Amino acid sequence: MKKLIAAAALLLNVYLVHAQAPTIIREQFKWSEKEEGVLVAGAVVPHLQFKGGVSSSEHPSLQFFIRRFPVQSYGRLRVEVANARFEPFEKGPSPDDSYLQEQLQFETSVEYSREGYFGKVAFAPVVRRGNRFERVTDIELRIYLQPEPSPVAFRGPTSGPSVLSDGLIYKIAVNKRGIYKLTYNFLKNELEMDIDNIDPRKLSLYGNGGGKLPFFAGEERIDDLAENAILVMGEEDGSFGPNDYILFYAQGADKWVLSENTGQFVLSQNPYDDQNYYFLKVSEGNGLRIQDAPSPGTGAYTSTSFDDYARLEQESVNLFHEWVKAQGSGQSWFGDHFKVARQYNYDNAFSFSGLIPSEPAILRASMALRANVRSRFYIDINGETLESEEAGSVPSVDGGGDNTTVYARRATLNDTVQLSGPDVSFTIRYPYPQGVTDFSEAWLDYVQLNVRRALRMEGAQLHFRDRRSLGYPATTFRLQNAGSNIQVWDITDPLSPARPSLTRNGNQLSFNAGTESLREFIAFDGNQEFPVPEAAGQVPNQNLHGIGNTDMVILYHRDFEQEALRLAQHRSDLNGLSIELVEVEQVFNEFSSGKKDPTAIRDFARMLYLNSPGFRYLLLFGDGSFDTRDIYGLGGDFIPTYQKESFNPVEAYPSDDYYGLLTGDDPNDPLSGSLNIAVGRLPVKTPEEAANAVDKIIHYDSDEKTMGDWRNRLVFVGDDNDSSPGNFDLDHYEDADMIAEELHDSL
The missing domain is CATH 2.60.40.3800 (Immunoglobulin-like)
Incomplete structure (x- = not known):
């Protein structure tokens, strides 16, 4: 019933x-x-x-x-x-x-x-x-x-207090992936830890790996910081001596991923930071240590070669920053400029020891092309000429009216090539599209190769993986030229490396691993001079995850702390708002594993929005820049902006709306949806500018002299034209006048 x-x-x-x-x-x-x-x-x-x-x-x-x-x-x-x-x-x-x-x-x-x-x-x-x-x-x-x-985008974070809320916290930085070593001298003298009085079993390492954060809020990510498994040699006696050390696996700021669409390994470039960060913590509990990998049984497939990859990419040119009619914007950066010189030679750009010549290599390249006709670029490599797809034309390349139309078009090349040896050289050409001198030009984005190599130990550290092992319940990997000092870690989960059981036969090293999913490994010489991270210093305890109900957050750069405090006190006294002051580095530490990333700020605001019913105002206290990595050395990026457009000047603008779009469910558009909170910014560059800005705000709010009829006046501002004589004039002051007239008639 x-x-x-x-x-x-x-x-x-x-x-x-x-x-x-x-x-x-x-x-x-x-x-x-x-x-x-x-x-x-x-x-x-x-x-x-x-x-x-x-x-x-x-x-x-x-x-x-x-x-x-x-x-x-x-x-x-x-x-x-x-x-x-x-x-x-x-x-x-x-x-x-x-x-x-x-x-x-x-x-x-x-x-x-x-x-x-x-x-x-x-x-x-x-x-x-x-x-x-x-x-x-x-x-x-x-x-x-x-x-x-x-969708998942509507669900809030589930973790408790941040792991940074207690214990002693020390921050370190790495600039590329690999196994790093922390020695007694580094911990004592570089990080300035009281290592002589610390039980090494209480040491833990936290970090979330490489790559930028996904902009789609519904895509899975680590909330707060994940603990990493590490190897601590000599910890058994409860003390850390001069001969003891720590080994850990780290990812760089960028991240290689396997594309499901092409089956190629591609580099996900991080446009915001050149370094990745980890946090060493001393606390009451024992830290996570590297364990032995489970044995999957006999391999149904034997791997004696592997997939490797490399990429040539020069991140030195922002198209709109170089263009007199625009300002820097976007996430795409480029390298060599093809204008006066129409070709460049790249000698020994790649080196793949143990390359298998009979296996075709996959070459992928991308350039930004600017011509008033359709055009393409060419790569001469190993006696072959590869040509890119055609890029569309741009309406103007000689300066007339081009500030309102697409500036350049992206062209890509994706082809196979037979390589004859380990050292790879090539030439890139961008000939004049019409066969005569014109205004066309181009910029190199990247050249990338996927190759097959013999599974042979070369160098101090070797990353390897084998797509051909996919689908087998277990695979036997046989590594040649592996001396007695060679060790192997399974780094499929880079946060939790594991040690497979190794079998040695002379200079051949074998091990089995389950390969129903793609496995990633690193072989390394235990006696090498390991790379050492950069010491960033001790980090004060913080717990942004523990913020209670608040009306407003003032997110400030440390240079403007005093003025942010003064403004917070004024807003609290005048408007009765509950205000949290947060230094932007704290947001990066807790939401992007220390890396600079605009999405960390968005995720922080989203956490507050979902967990704090009163949160409705976010003030960014500090200027931002398109150049978050300071490639041009201009400075000024105190709190980053979100920018995505690199080719269309009309769409090339910073959008702080990104920080207020907290429930969008479009995985393809980071600026979709409606604003959930009010977002403002004081784009100050110096403490003096910050003081002036706060002085003006307090003055307007509290001085009777400001209570004039100007508060009931509307002022419309419009730019004059940027076009050359004889072209369509973009007189935006006429648009402003039209809006003012329409509003006047409706009042």
Whole structure:
């Protein structure tokens, strides 16, 4: 009987879900009678405008109707047109005409905020029927919600206090992957630890590995810091002597990953930091130590060769910083410039000892090309000429009107090549696309090779993996040229290395490993001069995960601490706000394992938003820069900005909105969704600028002299044109005047 009642209740719930009343939207469109123009791809095209319309960078000649409304849960939206009236109209051709169809095209989404779930519908109220265009005059929509499970992006962190909240914490930095050594001398003199009075069994290492943080909040990541397994030699006696040491595996700031789409290993470049960081902790509990790997049994496959890779990449040029008409932006950096010189030779750019010549190598390269016709680049390697895909043209390369159109196009090359020896040289060419001298130019992004090598010990440390072992329950790996000092760690999980059981036969070393998933190993000489990390020093205890309910966070750079404190006190006294002061380095320590990363700030704000009901204001106290790694040596990156566009100057801007978009569920767009909190920034560069900014804020808030009628005045500011004479003028002050006139008429 209970089962019957439960089944009936379930059916009733299903019925209610599908029987939910639709959201009704009715709208009358008031179209502008005055035809305005907008610059698209270097040409002026009609801009279709209506009252309340929202412009789109993706379809700049169109305006969109957007409506946001509450819904009961997460899910998908289905839009029905209950009634609509259209009228024909005349318009000139536009690149956006291909977007228009015979029926209205609806874009929908469901967003989450503290207030609940909200649906959003957007559409351009124009259709194309044959060669005729019609626009909507009035419409009635019925929008139905089809519930679905909430994505991971809406779930909050689950860990407790930060591991940095207690114990003695010391920070170290590495610049590449590999096994590092911490000696008695390093701990005592470089890190300034009281190592003589520390039980080494109480030492723990924390860090989250390499690579930048994923921008999509729904993608899995480590909350706080993970403990790493380490090897501590000589800890058994409870003291750390001059001959004792620590070995640990570290990843660099970048990260190699296997692409599921291409089957190639590709480098995920970190655009924010050149170093990776780890934290050595002294606490009451015993630390995590490297263990022996479990034995999987006899190998069904024997691996005597492995996949290797290397990449040539010069991160020295930001396209927009070098261009007089723009400012630096984006995450893509480039190297050699192909303009006066149209080719460069790269002698012995790669060296693969034990390369197997009979195995084809996979070469991938990328360049930014700038030409007013379609063009490509070429690589001459080992007697072969490889050519890239064609890159599209750009509307202007000679300076006219090009500050509103795409500046360059990316071209990639992906091909196989037979290499004849371990040392690899090649030439990259970007000939004049039209065969004559023109304004074209190009910049090298990277050249990358995937090769097969004999599994033979070379050098002090050797990373290896074998894709051909995938799918076998177990594989026997046979490493040649392996002397008695060679050790092997399984670093498939780089945070928890393990030691496989080794069998030695002369200079051949064998071991078995389970290979139903891809395994990664490192072989190393135990007697080598191991690399030593850089000592960053002791870190005070911190616990951002323990912040309680707060209204506002002032995130400041240490240079501006005193002024941040003064502003916090003023806001607390005047507005009664509960304010947390947080130094930006603390956010990096706790949310990105010490690395500079804008997403760490976003994740910190997201944690507060999900766990602290009152949190609604975030103030960034310090300027930011496109150059987070200070490649140009300009400084000024006190609190990083989020920037993504590297080719289109119109879209190349810093967006602090990124820090307030806390519940977006689009894995492809980091700036999607609605702002969940208010985000502001004081872009100060010096303590003097910081003091002036705080002085002005306090003055405006508290001095009676500021209580004038200016507070009821609106000022509109617009830029004048940046184009060359004879080209379309982008006089934005005219736009500002138009908005001011429309607002004046509506008041």
